[in-house]
Structure formats: structure tokens, C-alpha cells
Amino acid sequence: MSKVEFNKETGPREVFCGLTSIVWLHRRMPDAFFLVVGSRTCAHLIQSAAGVMIFAEPRFGTAILEEKDLAGLADAHEELDRVVNDLIERRPEIKTLFLVGSCPSEVIKLDLATVAEKLNKRFLGQVRFVNYSGSGIETTFTQGEDGALKALIPLMESSNEEKLLLVGTLANNVEDRFKKIFRNLGISNIESFPPRQSTELPKIGKNTKVLLTQPYLSDTVRDLKHRGCDIISAPFPLGIEGSTEWFLAAAKAFKISELKVHEIISPLINRAKLALESHKEILKGKRLFLLPESQLEISLARFLHNECEMDLIEVGTPYLNKDLMKEEINLLPDNTKIVEGQHVEKQLDRVRDSNPDLVVCGMGLANPLEAEGISTKWSIEMVFSPIHGIDQAADLAGLFSKPLKRNQILTSKTLVTH
Amino acid sequence: MELTLWTYEGPPHVGAMRIASSMKDIHYVLHAPQGDTYADLLFTMIERRGQRPPVTYTTFQARDLGGDTAELVKKNIKEAVERFKPKTLLVGESCTAELIQDQPGALAKGMGFDMPIVNLELPAYSKKENWGASETFYQLTRTLLKDKVSSSDKISPLRWKELGRRPKVNILGPSLLGFRCRDDVIEIQRILSEQGIDTNVVAPLGASPDDIKRLIDAEINICLYQEIAEASCEWLKRNFGMEYTNTIPIGIKNTIEFINEVHEKLDLPLTNKEELENKSKLPWYSKSVDSNYLTGKRVFIFGDGTHAIAAAKIAKEELGFEVVGLGTYSREMARQVRATAKDLNVEALITNNYLEVEDAMKKAAPELVLGTQMERHSAKRLGIPCSVISTPMHVQDVPARYSPQMGWEGANVIFDDWVHPLMMGLEEHLIDMFKHDFEFVDGHQSHLGHTATNKNNILNSDEKKEKNSNEGIIWTESGRAELTKVPFFVRGKVKTNTEKYAILRGIPEISDETLYDAKAYFS
Numbered sequence: 001m002s003k004v005e006f007n008k009e010t011g012p013r014e015v016f017c018g019l020t021s022i023v024w025l026h027r028r029m030p031d032a033f034f035l036v037v038g039s040r041t042c043a044h045l046i047q048s049a050a051g052v053m054i055f056a057e058p059r060f061g062t063a064i065l066e067e068k069d070l071a072g073l074a075d076a077h078e079e080l081d082r083v084v085n086d087l088i089e090r091r092p093e094i095k096t097l098f099l100v101g102s103c104p105s106e107v108i109k110l111d112l113a114t115v116a117e118k119l120n121k122r123f124l125g126q127v128r129f130v131n132y133s134g135s136g137i138e139t140t141f142t143q144g145e146d147g148a149l150k151a152l153i154p155l156m157e158s159s160n161e162e163k164l165l166l167v168g169t170l171a172n173n174v175e176d177r178f179k180k181i182f183r184n185l186g187i188s189n190i191e192s193f194p195p196r197q198s199t200e201l202p203k204i205g206k207n208t209k210v211l212l213t214q215p216y217l218s219d220t221v222r223d224l225k226h227r228g229c230d231i232i233s234a235p236f237p238l239g240i241e242g243s244t245e246w247f248l249a250a251a252k253a254f255k256i257s258e259l260k261v262h263e264i265i266s267p268l269i270n271r272a273k274l275a276l277e278s279h280k281e282i283l284k285g286k287r288l289f290l291l292p293e294s295q296l297e298i299s300l301a302r303f304l305h306n307e308c309e310m311d312l313i314e315v316g317t318p319y320l321n322k323d324l325m326k327e328e329i330n331l332l333p334d335n336t337k338i339v340e341g342q343h344v345e346k347q348l349d350r351v352r353d354s355n356p357d358l359v360v361c362g363m364g365l366a367n368p369l370e371a372e373g374i375s376t377k378w379s380i381e382m383v384f385s386p387i388h389g390i391d392q393a394a395d396l397a398g399l400f401s402k403p404l405k406r407n408q409i410l411t412s413k414t415l416v417t418h
Numbered sequence: 419m420e421l422t423l424w425t426y427e428g429p430p431h432v433g434a435m436r437i438a439s440s441m442k443d444i445h446y447v448l449h450a451p452q453g454d455t456y457a458d459l460l461f462t463m464i465e466r467r468g469q470r471p472p473v474t475y476t477t478f479q480a481r482d483l484g485g486d487t488a489e490l491v492k493k494n495i496k497e498a499v500e501r502f503k504p505k506t507l508l509v510g511e512s513c514t515a516e517l518i519q520d521q522p523g524a525l526a527k528g529m530g531f532d533m534p535i536v537n538l539e540l541p542a543y544s545k546k547e548n549w550g551a552s553e554t555f556y557q558l559t560r561t562l563l564k565d566k567v568s569s570s571d572k573i574s575p576l577r578w579k580e581l582g583r584r585p586k587v588n589i590l591g592p593s594l595l596g597f598r599c600r601d602d603v604i605e606i607q608r609i610l611s612e613q614g615i616d617t618n619v620v621a622p623l624g625a626s627p628d629d630i631k632r633l634i635d636a637e638i639n640i641c642l643y644q645e646i647a648e649a650s651c652e653w654l655k656r657n658f659g660m661e662y663t664n665t666i667p668i669g670i671k672n673t674i675e676f677i678n679e680v681h682e683k684l685d686l687p688l689t690n691k692e693e694l695e696n697k698s699k700l701p702w703y704s705k706s707v708d709s710n711y712l713t714g715k716r717v718f719i720f721g722d723g724t725h726a727i728a729a730a731k732i733a734k735e736e737l738g739f740e741v742v743g744l745g746t747y748s749r750e751m752a753r754q755v756r757a758t759a760k761d762l763n764v765e766a767l768i769t770n771n772y773l774e775v776e777d778a779m780k781k782a783a784p785e786l787v788l789g790t791q792m793e794r795h796s797a798k799r800l801g802i803p804c805s806v807i808s809t810p811m812h813v814q815d816v817p818a819r820y821s822p823q824m825g826w827e828g829a830n831v832i833f834d835d836w837v838h839p840l841m842m843g844l845e846e847h848l849i850d851m852f853k854h855d856f857e858f859v860d861g862h863q864s865h866l867g868h869t870a871t872n873k874n875n876i877l878n879s880d881e882k883k884e885k886n887s888n889e890g891i892i893w894t895e896s897g898r899a900e901l902t903k904v905p906f907f908v909r910g911k912v913k914t915n916t917e918k919y920a921i922l923r924g925i926p927e928i929s930d931e932t933l934y935d936a937k938a939y940f941s
Contacts, residue, residue, distance in 0.1 A: 012494060013477045017453025039513035039542055044428040045456040057773070061423040067543045069419050070517070079419035087421060103451045103514035106480065136453030137480040137514070345474075345501060364458030364470065371468025 003334045006320070011343025014362055015293050015318050016049065016380075017136030018144030019102060023050040024383055025148055025194070026059045028169045031095040032198040034060040034148075035087065036134070037080060037110060038102030049380070059094075061087070065104055073110065080115055094127055096198035098148060101133035128155065128198075140318040142216040142295045142383065145169060149194060149220040152201060153227065156193075159203030163189040164250060165229070167221075168214030171386035172196070178213075178237075178389060181247065184264050187254050204229055209253045211246070213237060213388060215328070216295040218321045235327040236388075238296070239303035240272050243390045245327070268390045275394035276307065279401040283308040286357035286404065289350075292316035292342050293362050293379040300360065300382070302331045308397050312336050313354045316347065358404060375403045424772055426747035426790065426810055430540035430550025431512045432457050437554040437646075438508055439471040440593040440622040444558075445504035446473045447495050449487075449515035449522045464813050465594055474498040476515075476522075483518065491522045492529065499531060506562065506627040507531065508554065510538030534627070536561045548645040548722070548748060551593060555622055556649040562630045563657075572659030575637045575683050585684045586616045586636040590662075591647030592623040597725060597809045599623055601822035602642065606667065609825050610640075613677065614686070622646075634658050638683050642666070642824075643724055645748060667824045668728035669736055669832070670700055698826035700833045704737055712837065716911065718743035718784035720767065720775050720793050721808025723751025725823070727758045729788050729807050732832060734762060743767065743782040745775065747790075772796065783910040786840060791815065803839035891920050892927045900930035915940050 019042055022034045036042045043062035050058075063083045069076040080099075088094060097119075099112045112131035119129040132147035133139065139147060149167070164187050166178065179190050191202035202208075206228035212221065215236050225231060234249035235242045244265060251261045288310045290297040297317045304310040312333065320340040322329070329338075339347070344365075351359055351374065359369055359376045366376040377400055387396040431448060438446040439461050448454065455475050461467045476494045478487050499507065509526040523537025536557050540550045578585040589606060592599035600623070607617050618636035619629045633639075633654065639662040641651045651662035661683050667676035674694050681688045695701060703709060717739045719729045726746045733739040745767030746755045752768045759766035767778050776796040779787060787797040787804040791812045797804035806815050807823070821835075822828040893901070897916075904912045912933070919936035920928050 011477070011497075012475050013452050014455045014458065014475075015452055016456060017451070019453065020456075040422070040425060040427075040429040040546065041431075041454060041513045041542065043422045043425050044432065045453060047424050048456055048460060058423055061421055064420045064422050065543060066419060067541070070543060076419065083419050083421045103453070104517060107483070107514055107517045135480075136451040137478065137483070140452060345497070362455075362459070363463050364455055365462070367462040367466055367468055368470045 004329055004332055005335060005337045007337065007339045009339055009341045009343045009346065011341075011346065013318075013342045014291075014344040014364055015342065016141040016362070017045070017103070018134035018139030018141065018147060019046055019100065019136075020049050020141050021134065021144030021148070021383075022046060022060050022100065024169055025145060028194050028196065029096070029198040030059065030196075031093065032059065032098060033087065033091060033094045033096075034098045034100055035084070036060070036062040036100045036102055037105045037112060038062055038065065038100075039104050040064050042102045042104075057091075065108075070108060073108065076108075076110055077115055080110075081119075084119060088123065088127055096128045096130065098151070099129060099131040100144075100148075101131065101135055103135045103137050106133060106135045106137060130155065140295070141293055142214070143318075145214070146217045146219050149217060150223050152194070152198075153204075153220070153223045156201045156227070157203045158205045158227070160205045160207050161189065161203065162207040163191055163202070163209070164254070165202055165204065165208050165210050165224075166190065166192045167210050167212050167224070168217055169194055170213050170388055174386045174388045174392065177391060181264060181268075182250070185247070185251055185254075185256055185260060187250070187256070206230075209250070211250050211253075212324075214296075215299055215325060218324055221324065233327055235302070235331055236296075236299045238299045238388060238396060239307050240269055240276070240390050240393045241306055241331065242299060242303060242328075243388070243393070244269065245331075249327075265390060272390045272393045276397055279394060279397035280308050282401040282404050282408075283310050283397065285309065285311065287311045287313050287354070288400075289313045289354060289356040289359045290315050291347060291351075291359065291361040291365065291379070292318040292339070293360075294382050295319075296379070296382050297360065298325055298328050298332070298338065301336065302328055303393075303396065304400060305333055305336075306331060307393070308400070310358075310400075313356050314339055314347075314350060316340075316342060318342070358400060360400075375407050377403055422770075424792065426770055426772070426792070427547035428457070428460075429513060429542050430545045430547060430553070431510055431538075431542065432460070433547040433550025433552070434508065434510055434538055434540060434554040435461075435471055435473055436547075436551045436593045436595050437558065437622045438473060439467070440624070442624070442626040443505040444472060444508060444627065445498055445502045446471075446508040446510065447476070447491075447498050447522065447526070448473055448510055448512055449476045449478070449491050449520060450512035451514050452477050452479065454512050461594060464811065465816055466813065467594070472502065472504070474502075478515070478518075487518060488520045488525055491520055491525050495522070495526050495529060499533075505533055506558065507533055507535045508538055508558070509535060510540060511542075513542035516542050534561050549750065551646050552649045552750075555590075555593075555646055556653060558622075558627075559630055559633070559650045560653060562627055563633065563654075566631075566634060567657045573634060573637060574659070575661050576685050577637050578684065584614050584616050585638075585686060586618040587638050587640050587680070587684075588618050588633050588636045589620045589640045589642055590651060591641060591643030591645075592620065593643075593646055594623065595809060595811075596643060596646070597722070597807070597811060597815070598821060598823045598828075599643070601820050602824040602828065604820070605822040605825035605827050606640065606642065609667075609673070609677065610680070613681070613688075613690075615680065615684070634660070636660070638662060638680070640680070645722060645724060645750065666724055666728055668725070668828060669732035670695070670698055670826075670829050671735060672728060672731065673698075673825050673829065698829040700736060700829040703833050709737075709837075712840075713738045715739045715786055715840070716742045716782070716784045717786045717788060718779050718782050718802075719807075720745045720747075720779075720787075720789045722746060722790075723748040723755055725808035727751075727754060728823075730758050730762060732829075733788070733836075736829075737833075737836070739786070742784050743778055745769065745778065776800075783914050785908075785911075786836065788836065805835045805839055890926065891917055894927050894929045896930040897928040897932060900933045912937070 116129040116131045130151040132151040134144040208229040210229045211232045232253045234246045237243040237246040301315040314337045316339050369376050461471050509523045526535050592603050639651045641647045641662045654660040665676040665679050667673040717733050723746045741762045744759045747770050756766040772792045788807045794804045821831045916936040
């Protein structure tokens with residue numbers, strides 16, 4: 001392991017909670033509905049993060065707790081029952097309903113597991129109910145997906161068939177590319193989790209080889225291991241280097257020679273390197289500060305340093321699973337400063353003191369930093385854009401070079417703000 | 419428990435944030451878990467603010483719940499006070515913290531600070547954003563001025579005469595994330611100063627706690643947005659005798675009435691009454707021949723109470739539209755909206771459910787929708803032109819240019835914003851004249867690019883449903899053919915009217931003749 005400096009920080013945070021991951025999960029599984037059991041704050045959070053208004057009727061909603069629900073839990077359970085009944089009547093196309101716990105539902109100890117169990121009996125053969133928590137007191141941003149996937153594992157049937165299982169939500173076009181490449185490598189049985197339909201869950205067992213596409217799935221990985229799955233240790237498929245290592249690790253697990261892998265992906269790599277050039281020109285030597293949010297920060301730092309030659313000032317991450325991130329950390333340059341957790345005020349002091357060229361941060365902080373003359377990239381864009389794989393490496397770099405390019409165009413470094 | 423897919427208002431602590439973020443030298447310590455910081459992006463993204471909201475989130479986690487969350491609150495308060503040195507501290511909790519009952523306000527008060535501390539108790543499970551903003555502004559005003567209540571005489575609106583200076587007023591209610599507040603304030607100040615009236619304090623937007631303490635230097639208060647300022651105005655009236663205005667100066671008539679009201683309250687003679695009519699271009703634009711096509715346009719209105727009521731009045735009295743629907747999500751202003759709706763012979767829609775609003779919109783078959791950002795989306799789906807008149811809003815509703823809703827310039831902006839989504843007057847006449855020519859392109863329009871491609875949707879998409887909803891009425895081949903000849907922008911209305919007529923007369927099948935019968939019947 002490279003000599004990386006680990007730090008921990010606690011204090012006020014500026015990070016989304018796990019409910020936010022509903023924004024991409026519902027798009028991945030269009031036959032599912034995500035029902036948050038929470039407060040008006042939860043509803044407002046999701047709609048603010050998701051731009052809900054573009055939908056006629058979104059496939060997610062909030063059962064908003066009211067005063068009378070807090071008075072007696074028995075009534076709250078009954079009320080939830082009623083809301084679910086109404087919802088299913090209105091939306092008969094729903095195949096899987098996720099009951100998503102929130103901060104208030106966790107604090108009042110609303111037992112969503114029991115509710116789900118009862119509902120499963122009543123709607124047997126029609127709708128399946130699962131539950132997980134996306135609460136801010138337990139989860140950050142992308143961890144919501146971890147909870148949702150973990151909740152689906154008990155529904156997955158067992159099979160000893162040998163297969164490659166890609167775990168973590170990917171953009172559909174990226175997923176198709178990956179599958180094609182794996183088929184070219186000679187791996188024919190490939191499935192994805194989450195699947196594109198919530199009812200088409202892959203079967204798993206001792207011959208399932210799990211390849212993670214996203215770095216935030218600690219609990220899911222643990223439960224897949226319990227089901228006998230093999231977890232392939234690899235960095236994550238961001239950038240050319242990460243994706244190459246990722247393909248190589250998968251190939252190794254399937255006893256496919258390295259030579260074969262290089263043969264297949266070399267043209268892709270050459271093409272991607274060419275595409276990366278113009279972005280590298282802008283990013284090279286620029287100083288980068290990553291604030292914690294999406295959990296992709298370590299992989300992004302690795303990509304932006306190793307392939308785009310940016311200098312890393314500080315790499316924030318909401319939490320650190322050293323085991324899961326082992327391969328990534330190995331690829332980081334020596335003396336990289338990783339900070340787990342956050343004290344947003346102290347961290348912003350460090351941002352200002354270090355005079356970075358680019359800061360990766362949440363939307364709440366981006367404009368205020370821009371107003372101080374610091375270029376930013378919103379981290380939420382990483383979870384909405386297709387950024388995985390060799391073919392997308394230049395697009396990924398483009399997300400970071402664009403703000404710098406814009407600054408060059410606008411020449412004046414500080415904009416007048418009101 | 420209420421199923422919500424989308425909500426017009428956020429929780430009450432977001433209202434408190436609006437007040438805190440609007441002001442200077444204030445800091446708000448919010449006892450809240452991770453994730454509640456999403457509210458910052460409303461200010462930094464929608465309003466494009468270059469400063470973070472002055473809010474510290476205690477960020478308690480599940481593992482803190484077993485321990486001492488009260489200590490966590492105190493630690494955050496201490497750090498926030500040291501770092502930001504506010505002149506007044508707001509302390510409150512979001513929905514989850516309300517459940518664990520740490521009473522952060524009481525904790526803060528026990529920490530021995532010199533500055534005034536406002537303990538905000540905003541019930542998250544029964545109240546919403548605007549109420550939270552109103553309550554916060556009220557509690558802040560009360561906290562900063564309560565010491566002066568007994569020592570002060572009642573403030574006479576005529577005091578300026580005794581003091582030998584121009585009258586002074588406060589402008590209360592404008593806040594961040596309000597609709598065009600920034601520009602309304604400039605417009606209203608300009609109008610008042612033309613009348614020889616000075617502005618003492620504008621609050622909360624741009625005010626500091628010191629400014630709040632100076633509120634009583636003015637003679638009267640201008641209550642610019644009732645949702646935010648009425649509670650404070652009422653308290654100032656009760657305790658200091660300060661009168662406040664009731665007229666919201668949106669539209670020409672209301673602006674004139676507002677100026678009259680201010681003058682009456684201050685006993686200030688109004689010298690330029692005749693000039694007022696000509697201050698805005700709206701009356702003449704509305705009267706000019708091109709605007710003939712505006713007459714009787716069917717308009718559906720939904721928004722916050724203040725803007726919905728004002729829009730209804732302008733639509734009916736200043737543009738000659740027909741108001742076919744009026745509603746609000748502001749339950750606090752339901753009574754006033756109902757009264758306005760009654761005057762207009764429509765039933766008021768009071769709801770927080772956007773799907774209900776969309777249904778009502780569909781039924782009313784309007785030619786123009788005036789609403790919030792959500793109604794803009796609903797109207798787009800229905801292919802109806804729309805203008806946004808109220809929060810909640812999108813980043814595009816915070817324009818770079820000066821574009822108030824209030825006063826003279828506000829009336830100009832309203833004329834343009836409401837009329838531009840419609841077809842231009844002469845163009846509509848031409849289409850009407852030439853629609854039977856074979857060169858005529860059905861659905862031709864210069865201003866509604868997005869609906870041009872689905873011009874037949876009104877007929878087709880509704881067809882299946884109509885069969886069920888309209889008691890088995892059938893459109894015959896000839897009836898349907900005739901309906902397609904009707905220009906698309908009135909087709910929905912013609913269709914509804916014809917069906918209404920058929921039901922009335924017990925006609926089971928609608929032919930081309932039925933269409934003409936109905937047309938004659940309703941004209």
C-alpha cells in the first residue's frame with residue numbers, strides 16, 4: 001500500500017443523505033416505486049435534488065408523517081397501510097415497492113420490516129415489498145443504493161451456475177458496452193445488479209463472481225459474500241487505468257489470459273488516450289481539492305492524478321472502507337491526504353488556505369466558492385452522468401476541464417456577485 | 419400520513435432559513451441530521467447566491483442518539499458564535515430533532531451569550547415553509563423590540579408632521595426565494611419616494627438586527643407579502659400602534675389603491691392622482707386594438723395567495739380575460755382566495771396536491787395558465803401556454819434583468835410575460851380568416867413551438883377517456899371531421915362545449931350539425 005495519509009474529521013457536514021440515491025435507482029428499475037416514509041423535509045429534499053417536476057407522476061414519493069402519526073405507532077402502521085393501498089390502486093404497474101426509512105421514521109422506530117412482511121402476504125403474487133433505510137443519521141448520499149441492493153438480496157434465488165455479476169447502478173449504455181467487452185473476452189454469462197427490471201433479479205451462489213462498478217456498496221458486498229459469492233478485488237472502472245485493472249481482475253477470475261485482455265482493450269485504450277489529450281492539457285499541474293459527497297472521491301482523485309496529471313491537495317470522503325478501497329488506495333500517489341468525515345467550516349478554511357484550481361463539492365457550496373474566485377465541479381453530476389469505462393474516460397475528464405476552460409474564456413477570475 | 423409526490427412548500431425550518439439568509443449579521447444553528455443541508459442549494463442554485471446560507475447544521479448521527487446530543491448542540495452553537503460572530507442568533511430544529519426534544523433554544527439561552535437569542539419552535543409535522551418564515555420573522559421582531567414596548571408611546575401615523583420631516587415607512591415581507599422580491603422592493607421604494615415618502619427599513623431582505631430595532635422610527639408599515647409579514651405587522655400594530663397597509667400593489671388598480679391607502683394612512687395629500695394612470699404602459703397596451711384578441715381569453719390561475727389573488731384581479735379587470743379557475747396552496751390565505759373566487763363565479767381550489775391542480779386545469783380548458791413552476795410543467799404536458807407568477811420557482815424565474823411584479827414596471831412586466839406565450843393578436847385574426855384555405859397548416863403558431871408537433875393530441879389523447887367520462891357520448895365521423903377543422907387553440911373548448919350541449923339535450927351521437935347547434939347555443 002502506498003504511503004497515504006489518513007485523517008478523520010467530525011463536525012457539521014454538507015453531504016446529502018441516502019434518500020438521494022432514489023434519484024438514479026428509480027430510473028434503473030422502472031417497474032419499482034420508492035416510497036419514503038418520512039417528513040416534508042424528505043419530500044422536499046428529493047424533489048430539490050431530482051427536479052421532480054419534469055415527471056407527470058414520478059416513481060417515488062413520500063408518505064409524510066403528521067402529528068397524529070407520531071402520537072401512536074399502531075396508527076402510523078395503519079396509516080402506512082392505507083397509503084400503500086391507495087398507491088397500488090393508482091399505480092397497478094408497480095412490481096416492487098421499496099419502503100424507505102428516513103431520519104424521523106428511524107427515530108420513532110417505525111418498523112418497516114414488519115410492515116413490509118405483512119404487505120408481502122397481502123399482495124402476494126402482485127407486488128413485492130422490501131425495506132431499507134436512507135436516513136441521514138445512518139447513511140450518506142450513495143449509501144442509499146447500498147441499502148436498496150442489500151434489501152433485494154434475500155429475494156435472489158440460488159444458483160451454482162458460473163457467472164460474472166456486475167454490481168452497482170450503471171448507465172444503460174455503459175452497461176451494454178461492458179457486457180460486449182466481456183463477451184469479447186470470452187465471458188458469456190454476465191448479469192447486472194440492480195437489474196433493469198426489479199423482477200428480473202439475478203440468481204446467485206458459490207460460482208457467482210462479483211465485480212463492483214461502484215465504491216459505495218459495503219453492506220451489499222458483505223451479504224453477497226454470505227450467499228457464497230466471490231468478490232473480485234479490483235479498482236473501480238473510472239478512467240483508463242481503473243477500467244483496465246478492472247477488466248484484468250475479472251479476466252483473471254475467469255482464467256482468461258492478460259494477453260487476451262490487452263488484445264481486446266488496446267484499441268479502446270489508444271482511442272481513449274487520444275481523446276483525453278485535450279483535457280489533460282487543461283488539467284495538467286492544476287491543484288485539486290475534493291470535498292466529501294459521492295464516495296467516488298478516491299477513485300476520481302486517482303484518475304485525475306494518474307491520468308490527467310492534476311496535483312491532489314486533499315481527498316475528502318464521507319466514510320472510508322479500507323478493505324473495499326484497497327486497490328484504489330494502492331494506486332494513489334505517495335503522501336495523498338485522505339480525510340474521512342467532515343467539519344465543513346474547517347475544511348473550507350483549508351480550501352481557501354490551499355488556493356486550489358478546482359474544488360469538487362456539493363451544489364450548496366459550489367456558487368459560494370465560485371463567488372470567491374474558486375472553480376468548482378458539482379459532485380452530484382458524477383452519479384448522473386455515464387462516466388464509467390475506457391470509452392468514457394475523456395467525458396469524465398471533461399467534467400473537470402470544463403469549469404477551468406470556462407474560467408479561461410471569461411478571463412476575469414472573480415465575478416461580481418450579489 | 420399523506421402521500422406526496424411533490425410539494426409546493428418545504429418544511430417550516432426552510433422558511434426560517436429564508437429569513438436568516440435574507441438578513442445580515444444573523445446566524446441560525448439548526449439541530450438537524452446529515453442531509454438537511456440540501457436546503458442550502460435552494461439558495462445557492464435557484465437564487466444563484468454567492469454566499470452560503472448562514473446556517474450551522476449540528477449533523478447528529480444515529481450513534482449520537484444514545485449519547486448526549488445536547489452536548490453536540492452546545493458545541494455547534496459555541497463554534498458558530500465564535501466563527502460567525504452574529505448580532506442575533508436563531509436556534510431551532512428540523513423535523514427529526516423535534517422528536518428527540520433537546521430543546522436547543524433553551525440550551526443556547528443557558529450558555530451566557532450577550533447577543534439576543536431567538537428560540538424557534540416550528541412544528542415540522544403540522545406547518546410548512548411560509549408559516550415558518552412568517553413565524554421566524556415575527557419572533558425575531560418581537561425578540562429585538564419587546565424591551566421597547568412599554569417605554570414607547572403609540573406611534574401616530576401623523577408623527578412625521580410633528581417631527582417636521584418627510585413620512586417614513588418600513589417595507590416588510592420581501593425575502594429570498596420569494597417571487598421577484600428583489601425587484602419589487604426597488605419599484606415600491608421608487609414609487610414611495612416619488613410621493614415624498616422615505617423608506618426607513620426594508621426587512622427581512624437586506625436588513626440587520628440593528629435595522630429591526632429601528633423599525634419603530636417609521637410611521638407605518640408596508641405589508642408587502644402577507645405570507646411573510648402579516649404576523650409581524652400585526653404585532654407592531656398591537657404593541658406600538660403602527661398601522662400597516664393591506665393592499666398588495668400588483669397591477670395598475672392595486673398600485674393606485676396602494677398609493678391611496680398609504681396617503682390616507684399618513685394623511686398626506688395625493689397631488690398627482692391623474693398622472694398615476696399613465697405611469698405604466700399596461701392600460702394603453704391593453705386598450706390598443708391589437709389586444710382585442712385578449713378579450714375573454716380563458717385563464718387558469720394557481721399560486722401563493724398574494725400572487726394568485728392579484729393575478730385574478732389583473733386578468734379580469736386590466737386585461738379582460740375570463741378567469742376559469744383560481745386556487746392556492748397557501749392554506750393560510752384560503753379565506754381570501756375563496757372570496758376572490760366567489761366574486762369571479764369560480765370555485766376556489768385549495769390544495770397542496772399538484773395532480774389535483776392539473777386535473778382542474780384540464781377540466782377548465784384554459785387558453786393560458788398562470789401558476790408556479792409546477793403548473794408550467796403541467797401546462798406544457800397539456801399543450802397550454804403558461805407564465806409563472808408565483809413560487810415555487812425555477813432558476814429561470816430569477817432573471818438577470820430588472821423584472822418586478824409590483825408597481826408600474828411590474829405591470830409592464832406582467833403584460834409582456836402573460837401575453838408573450840399567447841399568439842400575437844393580428845396573427846390570430848389571420849389564422850381565423852384563412853383557416854379554410856388548403857395551404858393553411860393546422861397548428862401553425864409562432865410562439866408555441868413545443869406544442870406544434872402534437873397538435874392533434876387534444877383530440878386523440880383524450881378520446882379514450884372521454885368515452886368513459888362523458889356518459890357514452892359518441893363522436894360520429896362527420897362530427898370528428900368538423901372538430902379537426904376548428905383551430906387547435908380553441909378545439910378543446912369547442913369539444914367540451916359540444917359535449918356539454920349533447921348531454922343537456924340528450925343527444926347520444928355528435929355529428930357536424932351538433933357542433934353547429936352547440937356553437938349557436940353557447941354564443
